Amino acid sequence: xxxHERSLVKRLKGRPFALLGVNSDPKDHLKQVMKKENMTWxxxxxxxxxxxxxxxxxxxxxxxxxxxxxxKGTIRYKHVREKAMDDAVDALLDQLEREQxxxxxxxx
Numbered sequence: 001x002x003x004h005e006r007s008l009v010k011r012l013k014g015r016p017f018a019l020l021g022v023n024s025d026p027k028d029h030l031k032q033v034m035k036k037e038n039m040t041w042x043x044x045x046x047x048x049x050x051x052x053x054x055x056x057x058x059x060x061x062x063x064x065x066x067x068x069x070x071x072k073g074t075i076r077y078k079h080v081r082e083k084a085m086d087d088a089v090d091a092l093l094d095q096l097e098r099e100q101x102x103x104x105x106x107x108x
Contacts (some may be wrong), residue, residue: 018042021044023063
């Protein structure tokens with residue numbers, strides 16, 4: 001998923017979007033992956049299993065698990081990847097920009 005996530009971060013640079021990661025891989029492996037995959041977004045280590053505090057609070061039962069949240073922090077989509085993730089994020093950004101512009105269509 002890292003190449004797609006990297007392209008999503010690049011495509012949405014300058015827009016109200018943040019990609020956040022949570023990982024349960026061993027710390028030494030995670031550090032290597034972050035460097036190799038050029039992960040520029042914030043990522044937290046949550047212990048070595050799905051029993052970590054973040055996974056427990058967010059009801060994660062396996063990795064990878066994806067959530068797309070709106071600007072209010074509400075989970076709007078679960079388990080979306082690649083094009084479905086792009087579509088979900090784009091729809092939420094479009095909705096936010098319409099709300100911010102008073103219902104007018106945003107300029108692209």
